[in-house]
Structures are given as structure tokens and as C-alpha cells.
Amino acid sequence: MLTSTTIQRLASATLICLLSACSSSLLQQGAKNNYVKELPPIGNTLTKANVNPNQLLNRLTFGSNFSSDQQLQTVNMDRYLDQQLRSRGSVVPNVIQTQISAMTISQTSLEDLIHKLEAQRIAADQQKGVDDSLNKQYQQELSRLQREAATRSLLRDIYSPNQLQEQMTWFWMNHFNIHSGKHNIRAMLGDFEENAIRPYALGNFRDLLRATAYHPAMLRYLDNEYNASGHINENYAREIMELHTMGVNSGYTQKDVQELARVLTGVGINLNGNAPKIKPELSKFYVRRGLFEFNPQRHDFGDKQFLGTTIHGRGLNEMEEVLSMLTRQPATARYISKELATYFVSDNPSDALIQSMAKSFLQSDGNIPITLRTMFDSPEFIASLGHKFKDPLHYVVGVVRLAYDGNSIVNTGPMLNWLNMMGQPFNGHQTPDGYSMQESAWASPGQMSVRFDIARSMAFGTPGLFKIENQPAPAEKPPAPALASSMYAKNMSNTFSKETRDALLQAKNPNEWNIFFLASPEMMRR
Known part of the structure; x- marks a missing residue:
């Protein structure tokens, strides 16, 4: 059984996740849609930097899982990034x-x-x-x-791939x-x-x-x-x-x-x-x-x-x-670049990165993929992998992507409820500035307690994701997350801290392992 001390430690650290449920053929199909032609040739920045594929996936996607890893492995990290920057549309099962x-x-x-x-x-x-x-x-x-x-x-x-x-x-x-x-x-x-x-x-x-x-x-x-x-x-x-566009005080x-x-x-x-x-x-x-x-x-x-x-x-x-x-205002280029860098890199991106992105924004007349490419190719982005704190949406979607990869949910109600509980419902922010992407907005003890409850709900079986509301429960037993027996999840856990790995070793059963895994500090970051 989990002790109250362990629960408190893991909950205050953080939880989260990963996503998807598409076959590799579907993933490859989605990557071919309507490519942008303006991007420069594919480089080898990520490959040369020996970037951890799982960390890259956790940043480029709503959460790494086996399906997205297969998609990346069929090409390489730089080509995968290029495909993601060029691909359009939503191709789902x-x-x-x-x-x-x-x-x-x-x-x-x-x-x-x-x-x-x-x-x-x-x-x-x-x-x-x-x-x-x-x-x-x-x-x-x-x-x-x-x-x-x-x-x-x-x-x-x-x-979507x-x-x-x-x-x-x-x-x-x-x-x-x-x-x-x-x-x-x-x-x-x-x-x-x-x-x-x-x-x-x-x-x-x-x-x-x-x-x-x-x-x-x-x-x-x-x-x-x-x-x-x-x-x-x-x-x-x-x-x-x-x-x-320009930003306040611009x-x-x-x-x-x-x-x-x-x-x-x-x-x-x-x-x-x-x-x-x-x-x-x-x-x-x-x-x-x-x-x-x-x-x-x-x-x-x-x-x-x-x-x-x-x-x-x-x-x-x-x-x-x-x-x-x-x-076409330089202030707009800087403001948009800072917003993107805050979302994808860190809470306090450097002025050098912002200026570099703003230059690409202006030179390309506002081309978003070109601006993003400048950011993704930067040493600052590569150094930030694994450190950006997940907001509630990344946590919730990531949990489902990882735990139910290969299964098709029929009810998003539990996910919507989780987002409400964590203060990030869709279009629920009253003022036009939108939700904060800063860690300080989401890392409170109360937030972590809710995330731990979500991890526990996921670990002990489906929390209603496979039951259509107002209809009888299906005769067949809903799928349960097989994280404890998943080689992909096991490999992920091998990159976790010694403290987290020791906690996983102490799990008495697969359900406990699932909770420890989903509630680990490493799973709270992308």
C-alpha cells in the first residue's frame, strides 16, 4: 500500500503523461498532408546534439507514447520535426x-x-x-x-499524428x-x-x-x-x-x-x-x-x-x-516570439532567443513554421527538454495518450471534469489574456493533489473514458492501462531519478507501479 508520506511526496512533486492511439501507417499518412514549401532544408541539429527522443516527443507532442515513438523512429528526429512543421490537418482513426x-x-x-x-x-x-x-x-x-x-x-x-x-x-x-x-x-x-x-x-x-x-x-x-x-x-x-500583436508597453x-x-x-x-x-x-x-x-x-x-x-x-x-x-511591426515579432518561446522553451526565455526568432518572423513576413524552426534549432531549446512544467491540458491529454495508446475512448467527460478541477477548462479564462504558461500558475499543492487523484484513478482502471454517458455499461470489461508491463513505459522509467526508480521498485502490484509512474516528478515535465 502507498503510505501517506509517499503520496504527499509524489503529489507535491507532480504527475502526468502522454498520448495517441494511431497505427504507424496512420501516423505516416498524417505526416504527408499539405506540406509548407518555404521551410529551409532539413538539418541535423537534433541528431548532432544526441537529443533524447522521449524528451523531444514530450515537447513536440501532447505527450510521448509508443505510437509517436514509432513515427519518429521511422525517420529521425530532424526529419520528424520537419514533418511536424509541414503537416496539416487532423488525421485520426x-x-x-x-x-x-x-x-x-x-x-x-x-x-x-x-x-x-x-x-x-x-x-x-x-x-x-x-x-x-x-x-x-x-x-x-x-x-x-x-x-x-x-x-x-x-x-x-x-x-492525431x-x-x-x-x-x-x-x-x-x-x-x-x-x-x-x-x-x-x-x-x-x-x-x-x-x-x-x-x-x-x-x-x-x-x-x-x-x-x-x-x-x-x-x-x-x-x-x-x-x-x-x-x-x-x-x-x-x-x-x-x-x-x-505588439504587446503592452511596446x-x-x-x-x-x-x-x-x-x-x-x-x-x-x-x-x-x-x-x-x-x-x-x-x-x-x-x-x-x-x-x-x-x-x-x-x-x-x-x-x-x-x-x-x-x-x-x-x-x-x-x-x-x-x-x-x-x-510587420518589430514589436509584434518580439511579442509573438516571446509567447512561443515561453510555451515551448521556458518561463523566462533569453533575449537572444527572442531576438533570433523575431528576426526570422520579420524576414519571413510572419511565417510561423520558420519562426518555430529557429526556436527548435536553438541550443536553448535543446537544453530545456525535460524541464518545462506541464499545464493541466498537457497533463490530462498526456496521461490518456500514454495509458490508453491503441484504445479508442468514447467519453471525454472525465477529462473535461479534470480540467475544470485544475482550473483550465476550455475557453474558461474570463479575460482575453488567456491561461498562463508559467509554472507558478499550476504548481500549487492543491493542483498536485488533484493530479495525484487523477493518476490514481487512471492506475486502477478506466475512469469512465470507455462508457457512453446515459447508456448502460458495455458488456466487455474496459481496457486497463498496462503501464507496469509496457516495455515503452519501463524504458522511460529507466531515465528517471534514482529516487523515483526506487519508489517504482517498492510498488506492491501493477496498480501501485502505475500510480508511482504517473505521479512521478519526471512525468510532470515535458
Whole structure:
């Protein structure tokens, strides 16, 4: 049995994980999708540095497991990195894709979905105080759609061989954070990830910024739908500069924020599908794309002075011009580079690394893979392997990837609950700055206690991952994690500290070994 002292020691140290469940053929298939052509030739930096493959996988993926190791071993570390930087799309096992394809957010366009929900909301408002069940049904549907979006993300994080694509999708979702609690944003989150973030996560930063600027979830969350000439709302303009591009204290002024807000007047959403009445002389400026709407009658057509440049009033093209300007600012290059380095390297990346990445960002006009390649090839990145503390998402997904590699889960509910318990639910951060990637945000004793409970739940069998909610339990016994008998896990444990290896040797049975392994300090870092 585990003593209370052992439990406390391991829990306060940390736990975690790894992921996937794809065959090697599927992994190789996923690596061939839509390669980026701009990257320089494959080097041999990682091979020459004799990098530990498991540590590299733990950094490039949501957690090392046997499947990802097979994928790496079929090539080499440098070629594997190159494939990850170039690969696109989410290729998952058929049984997982079937789950994703059955979701409402996969079958219905955002425009049709919102129109239906708006009719439901209006009906609920009309019956308010008379039949509140209609509003309850409306709220339940919003929550169901939000859960679908989170589930789809988790399934891809676990099973897609294009792990860097999945990590970068989550990184940018956090960078362009949208809180789910406002209005009907819960219904928009799936589309925001699918169409504004995912296609550009390993693409060009300007395309990514532009896609978020046109998405109704962003415009609603940061109140730009209320931004009109004579009634300026600066919320979105401020966050574009402070959080999305240049960063706070980067040289822009309050006047720049005000002028950008003027540029963004009239940029909003239209949820009812009815075109507004536009004056004939302004009709040529009107733009409608899905739920996005640029209403020229709400736009300030005067010239603006933004970052020392005159922006001539001409409608929506003003926004296009300033987005390009922002992506090409040296401050933006430094800010984005620091964010990426904090996520992938350390809590305090060096100025030299940030400057090197920023140079690549500017020279490539915002090419994300090229910027990442500069970081991955740096001695600082290589030296950091195995030291970066895992946030809750990396812990949870990693546990499932490692413990159930080769099995297909049918219920992400336990994982969503774990993330809620650890304070990192999908789109649960209320302010637009997103979740912290600093160790100090996640290494509290309370956090470690929850992680230990998760490790114990995993070690003693399936915690509901293989049982569909509101349905009878399957007749066959759900798979149990075979970590104690896994040669891959055993080999991993051989690289752990002497203290951890001694603890594993003291395990009385496979379940105890699983707990010791998943709760070890080494499993808390990537």
C-alpha cells in the first residue's frame, strides 16, 4: 500500500503523461498532408546534439507514447520535426472520426446554427416569466455545443499524428482567447477553432490575425459589434494591440488605440440574416460574409493617423491595411516570439532567443513554421527538454495518450471534469489574456493533489473514458492501462531519478507501479 508520506511526496512533486492511439501507417499518412514549401532544408541539429527522443516527443507532442515513438523512429528526429512543421490537418482513426463527424458542429454551418438558436432565444424571451423551460432548453443547447467543441479538440489532441499542429491550434486558441460565458459564444467556439485558428496555426501570422478579426465570436466577445462612428468602443482595438500583436508597453499610444477603434467602426455581426438598409452612395462598401458584416453606415470614413501612418478612409480596406501593418511591426515579432518561446522553451526565455526568432518572423513576413524552426534549432531549446512544467491540458491529454495508446475512448467527460478541477477548462479564462504558461500558475499543492487523484484513478482502471454517458455499461470489461508491463513505459522509467526508480521498485502490484509512474516528478515535465 502507498503510505501517506509517499503520496504527499509524489503529489507535491507532480504527475502526468502522454498520448495517441494511431497505427504507424496512420501516423505516416498524417505526416504527408499539405506540406509548407518555404521551410529551409532539413538539418541535423537534433541528431548532432544526441537529443533524447522521449524528451523531444514530450515537447513536440501532447505527450510521448509508443505510437509517436514509432513515427519518429521511422525517420529521425530532424526529419520528424520537419514533418511536424509541414503537416496539416487532423488525421485520426476511423472510430474517432466517426465520433467527430456525428457532432452538430461538424454537420451544421455556423450561420445555420446561429439562425436556429436565435429563433430559439427569441421564443424563450417572449415566454420569459411564463414558460422559463424554453430558456433552459436554449442554455442547455449552448452548453452542449460548447462541450462538442471541447470534445473534438481533445480527441484530436489525443489521436492525431500531427501533434505539433494540435499544440499550435491550442496555443493560438489561448493567444486569441475568447471566454465562453458571454451571450451565445458557446455556440461559436467550435467554428472559431475550426475555421479561424486551425487552418492557420502553422501558416502565416497575418492570415491568422485576419481570420480572427473576421470571426463573429471575437467581434462579439470584445464588443466590436457595438463600435460605431459617434459611439466608439475601444475594447477590441486595445486587445488587438496589447494581446494579439505588439504587446503592452511596446510603443503604441492611447491615440493609436483610439484611431484603430475608428478604423474598426462598422465591423460587426449580423445574426438574423436580414440585410440592413444602406444609403445608395454607401451600398458599394457593404460586406456580408456569413455572420460577419461590415456596415458602412456605422463606419467613420475620416482619415486616421495610426502608428505614424495616415490611413485614408475607405471602408473595410482600412482594417486590411492596419492588420498588415501590425503583423510587420518589430514589436509584434518580439511579442509573438516571446509567447512561443515561453510555451515551448521556458518561463523566462533569453533575449537572444527572442531576438533570433523575431528576426526570422520579420524576414519571413510572419511565417510561423520558420519562426518555430529557429526556436527548435536553438541550443536553448535543446537544453530545456525535460524541464518545462506541464499545464493541466498537457497533463490530462498526456496521461490518456500514454495509458490508453491503441484504445479508442468514447467519453471525454472525465477529462473535461479534470480540467475544470485544475482550473483550465476550455475557453474558461474570463479575460482575453488567456491561461498562463508559467509554472507558478499550476504548481500549487492543491493542483498536485488533484493530479495525484487523477493518476490514481487512471492506475486502477478506466475512469469512465470507455462508457457512453446515459447508456448502460458495455458488456466487455474496459481496457486497463498496462503501464507496469509496457516495455515503452519501463524504458522511460529507466531515465528517471534514482529516487523515483526506487519508489517504482517498492510498488506492491501493477496498480501501485502505475500510480508511482504517473505521479512521478519526471512525468510532470515535458
